[in-house]
Each structure stands twice: as C-alpha cells, then as structure tokens.
Amino acid sequence: MFNIFNLQKNYGTIEVLKNITMRIDDGEVVTIIGPSGSGKSTFLRCLNLLEVATAGRIFYNGTLLDQELDSKRLRREVGMVFQKFNLFPMFTVLKNVMYAPMHVNKLPRREAETLAYELLAKVGLTDRAGMYPSQLSGGQQQRVAIARALAMQPKMLLFDEPTSALDPELVGEVLQVMKKLRQDGMTMAIVTHEMGFAKDVSDHVVFMDKGYVVEEGQPQQIFNQPKEERTQQFLNRILLGV
Amino acid sequence: MNTTLASLHFAQAAEYLVPSLVHGAGLVLQTTLAGFFLATLAGVLIAVGRLFAWRPFRVMLYGFLEIIRGTPLLVQLVYIYYVVPLLLNLLAGMFGYKTDVQISPMAAGIAGLAINYGCYMSEVIRGGILSIDRGQTEASLCLGFGRFETLVRIILPQAFKSIVPALGNYLVMMIKDTSLLAYVAVNELLLRTQTFASQTFFTIEAYTYLALAYLILSVPLSHCVKLVEYKLSNSERQ
Ligand SMILES: Nc1ncnc2c1ncn2[C@@H]1O[C@H](COP(=O)(O)OP(=O)(O)OP(=O)(O)O)[C@@H](O)[C@H]1O
Ligand SMILES: [Mg+2]
Numbered sequence: 001m002f003n004i005f006n007l008q009k010n011y012g013t014i015e016v017l018k019n020i021t022m023r024i025d026d027g028e029v030v031t032i033i034g035p036s037g038s039g040k041s042t043f044l045r046c047l048n049l050l051e052v053a054t055a056g057r058i059f060y061n062g063t064l065l066d067q068e069l070d071s072k073r074l075r076r077e078v079g080m081v082f083q084k085f086n087l088f089p090m091f092t093v094l095k096n097v098m099y100a101p102m103h104v105n106k107l108p109r110r111e112a113e114t115l116a117y118e119l120l121a122k123v124g125l126t127d128r129a130g131m132y133p134s135q136l137s138g139g140q141q142q143r144v145a146i147a148r149a150l151a152m153q154p155k156m157l158l159f160d161e162p163t164s165a166l167d168p169e170l171v172g173e174v175l176q177v178m179k180k181l182r183q184d185g186m187t188m189a190i191v192t193h194e195m196g197f198a199k200d201v202s203d204h205v206v207f208m209d210k211g212y213v214v215e216e217g218q219p220q221q222i223f224n225q226p227k228e229e230r231t232q233q234f235l236n237r238i239l240l241g242v
Numbered sequence: 243m244n245t246t247l248a249s250l251h252f253a254q255a256a257e258y259l260v261p262s263l264v265h266g267a268g269l270v271l272q273t274t275l276a277g278f279f280l281a282t283l284a285g286v287l288i289a290v291g292r293l294f295a296w297r298p299f300r301v302m303l304y305g306f307l308e309i310i311r312g313t314p315l316l317v318q319l320v321y322i323y324y325v326v327p328l329l330l331n332l333l334a335g336m337f338g339y340k341t342d343v344q345i346s347p348m349a350a351g352i353a354g355l356a357i358n359y360g361c362y363m364s365e366v367i368r369g370g371i372l373s374i375d376r377g378q379t380e381a382s383l384c385l386g387f388g389r390f391e392t393l394v395r396i397i398l399p400q401a402f403k404s405i406v407p408a409l410g411n412y413l414v415m416m417i418k419d420t421s422l423l424a425y426v427a428v429n430e431l432l433l434r435t436q437t438f439a440s441q442t443f444f445t446i447e448a449y450t451y452l453a454l455a456y457l458i459l460s461v462p463l464s465h466c467v468k469l470v471e472y473k474l475s476n477s478e479r480q
Contacts, residue, residue, distance in 0.1 A: 050380060076386040086381035090399060100385035103395070145381075152385060 001026050001156055001187050002047060007056035009042055016042050018211040020056070024156075024189060024204075029182055031190045031198040031219075034208035035234060040191040043208070044158045047189065048078045076104065079149035083161040085141040087133040087148070093120065094129040097148045105152065112151075119147040123177050139170030143177055156187040163194060195238055199223050207231045255447035259438050263455045266431040270459065273348065273430070274417045277355035281416070282409070284360025289367040290393065310361040316422050318358055323350035323426035351423035359416055366408045370401035406474055410467030417460050431455050 002024040009017035016039045024030050032040045045051040047058065049071040058065045060074060087096050097116035101107040107115070120126045123143035133141055142162055149157055159178070163171040175197050181188065182201050192198055198205060198219065205222040207215045207230075215228045226232045291303050310318065327343045334341040345353075374397050382392040402409075424433040431452055439448040 048384060050383065071383075072386055072388055075384050080380075080384040082377060082381065084375075084377050086375070086377035088378065088381070088396060090403065100387070103391070104386040148385070 001061060003059040005057045007046060007058065008054045009046060009051060010054045016211050017046070020213055022206065022213065024187065027185050027187055028203045029188045029190065029201050030204045030206060031192055031202040032206045032208060033192065033195070033198060038208045039211045040208055041160050044160050044189060044191055047158060048075050048080055076152055077155045078158060079152055079154035080158045080160070081145050081149055081162050083164050085145045087141055087145055089133050092129065093125065093131055093133065093144050096133065096144055097151050100148070101151045115151060119150050122180070123147045137170060138166045139173045142166065142174045146177055157181070159188065159190040159192070161191050161193065163192065193238065195223070207234065209234070250447060251444055252447050255442070255444040255451065259435070259448055259451050262434045262438065263431055263451060266429065266434045267455060267459060269428070270417065270420045270430050273352055273355070273420050273423065273428070274413070277352045277359065278413050278416055280352065280356035281359035281363055284356055285363035285367045286398070288360060288364035289371060292364070292368060293371060307361050307364070310358055315354065315358045315419060316425060319351060319354040319422055319426050322354050323347065347427040350426050351428045355416060355419065359412055363409060363412055366405050367401065370405040371397055373404060374400050403474060407467065407471040410470065414460050414464045414467060417463060418456060
C-alpha cells in the first residue's frame, strides 16, 4: 500500500524525521511506538500529506505522491483518526458520519444515512445518532470519529494515539472497535502507547526514537527480544515503569 | 423669540414629521440591511484574504485596512459620493473617453457603510476563524474536503457562531451611523428632520422626534441581538 523511501522532515533546522524507509502492505496492521517527540505523529501525517516531507519519496500503490496533485484523492482512500477526535461540534453524530460521503462522494442522502447507521451500529452507537458530540463520553466520541472515517470507505486508516485522551476505563471500548477492524482486514497504521494492544493486533511493530526508526519487526520479537538497547529501555520504562 | 414649554407644538410637528420619518425609517432599514450584508461579505473576504492569500496581497489588504480605519466614515462617504466619480471621469478622460459617471446617494451610502464596517468586521471574523481548533481543518481535509470547502462548510459556520454577538453590535451601530448618509444627500431621518426644522422652526420638537425614531429602531434590534446571543450560548451547552 505504502512504500516509503528515505523520508525526511525538517521544521526549520530541526530534523524531525531522518531517513525513514518503510513498507506498509495491504491488509497489514503496523503499530508505531516510541517516546514523545520522536516523530511518530509527523510520520503519520506525511503519509496523508497533512505534512509535506522535506526529502524522500512516498509511493502509494505504486504512484509517487506529489503534494497538491494527489492529496484530495489520497485522503479519500486513507482516513485518519485523531487523538482529540476532532468531531464537528455543530453536527449531530449522524451528520458527522454522513457528511463526507454526501458532500465528497456525492452519495444521495438516503444512502449516506443508511451507511452512517450501519457504521454507527458497528461501533455500537446507533442510539446516539441524534446527539451532539459534546453530549458523548470521550470513548463514544472516538468511536464516532472512527465511524466517520470509515464512512468514506477508505482502504487504510491512520490512528494517531486514538486512546491517549481517554479516561482509562474508556480505552477498552475504542480498542475493541479497532480489533474488529483488523478482523475485517482493514489496513492500519497506529501510533499508540497501549503496548498490550500493540502486541495483540500488529503484524509489524516499528520503534521510533529521535526521528529514526530504531528497530522494526514482528510484535513477539520487538516486545520479547528487542535487539536494540534503546528499544529495551523504552519498553522497560513503559511496561515496568523503570 | 422666547420659547416656553407652552409654546412647543409637538402635536403639530408630528402631523407632518412623523409620516416623513416613517418613510425615512424604511430607507434606513433598507440601507442597513444592504450595508450590513455587503459588509459581512467584505469582512469575510478581507479576513480570509488576510489569513490565506498570497503574501503581497495580504500586505495590500492590511494597507487598505489601515486607510479605512485611519479615516472617519463621514469622510469616506463624502469621498465616495463626490470624489470617486470625478476620479473615474478623470481616468476615462486619460484614455480619451468623455464620461459623466455619477453615483446615486443611496449607492454611495451603502458602499461606504459596507467598506467601512467590512474592515472592522473583518478583524472580528478573522479572530473567529483563528479561534477554531486546527483539528477541525485537519479532520475535514482528511475526509477528502478541499481547503476552500473546509473553510466554507466547517470553519466559517463555527467561526460565525462564536462572533454573532460582536457582529450584532455592529448591526446596531450601523443603523445609527446611517444618519451620516444625510451628508451625501440620502433622504434619511436626519436630513428629513433638518429640512423640516429649518422650514418650521420646530427645532426642539423635530430633533426630539428624530432621537425617538432612532431609539425605536435600535433598542428592539439590540434586544434581538441579545436574544440570539442567549439562544446560541444555550445551544452550545446542549
Ligand atoms: N509544526 C511544528 N513546528 C515545529 N516543530 C514541530 C512541529 N510539529 C512537531 N514538531 C516537533 O517535531 C518533533 C516530533 O513531533 P511529533 O509530534 O511527530 O512527535 P510524536 O512522536 O508524535 O510525539 P508525541 O508522543 O508527544 O505525540 C517534536 O520535537 C516536535 O516539537
Ligand atoms: Mg504525536
């Protein structure tokens, strides 16, 4: 799906991403872990062109991405879920979900509504369709945000710390939905601090630090026998609190 | 002449002046409606231009804003009404055409109000746009909307919701500022009153009625604005 070569991103003189080369295959779930400020968000945002890379090349299904030319088309196929949900506060839950299908994909209202209800059922929120985002809990809002992204029928979803803004007891319901997506075969790139979840769902784990991909591999290998010292330190800090 | 309370003729003055003021009030409302609509449009365009346009264009807009905010509305009105047609004729003359462009008082008045208020309102609108979380723009872009669609569908509605009270105050101010249009020969309330007073010498009566007319126009309007503000802040809480 994505083939990334020597991706580099600078903000002024700060190098945030350094020479990242990575592949994300169709149907694969990749989780990206690493300390704060290591460039995880920036990396995800380069994939859907929210950020313009300073150097390097990104191929999406074989085509080289080129900022203005492809961004709209690309974003219809690669959805994104944010840490802060970013639901549209002036719309009801239903309208949040059906808005893009109606106005971007020009789906007739009736069909968009049917689709929205299907997706709300999938995330377990059919009964909240008429409410406004501000009336929902964080976990519910994030599930709506996932439904909203799914409504564009994307080929891939990017998640940037989807559970980091949630109270601990609400994390589970969101992860549950994401596990369901995995079973449906959705391609996903997930930035997360939920190590148990990452170990569970990923085909592939990437550990980033200071703009580098320090280590990547299968979850068993990364979590049980990390090769790199820095990976080990990071996991110890997160898992054992040392 | 010695004026005593007994020598005031409110009833007599009302007989002619009140119907005239009612006519004038219609004109004032029309002017305000048109002026405010165009000012809002101008405000949005200036705000969006100053935020997102090509840099040299942004600088030009800022210069224009400084000119408008640095001169009184009355001077702008007079300039549009008397000077702009002359300039246009001069310009046409330079290209060998002989023209006699004129601007109607109403058009000049509405244009002046729209430009002047547009500039002030653009600052409020710009603030409104900036107050919306960047995440809203990103979410919209990520759903496949373009930048322009995002602005129109997602950002502006939210920005406007938060600045309705401020814009409402401009509306009430504008209705009162239409009195300046008397100086460009718009037959609004002040001009009618002046004419009447100078013909009848019912000075006290005439201008008292004028003040009342403005009160009747602006007080209910400002209460409407408050009501809308209240409704909006309530719906915010949901
Ligand atoms: N718009 C920006 N301008 C300048 N520097 C930025 C900008 N965005 C991010 N950075 C810097 O880039 C670095 C990487 O940021 P990024 O958000 O990608 O990290 P992250 O791994 O997602 O961290 P976190 O876990 O805190 O979300 C940080 O040092 C950050 O300060
Ligand atoms: Mg981040």
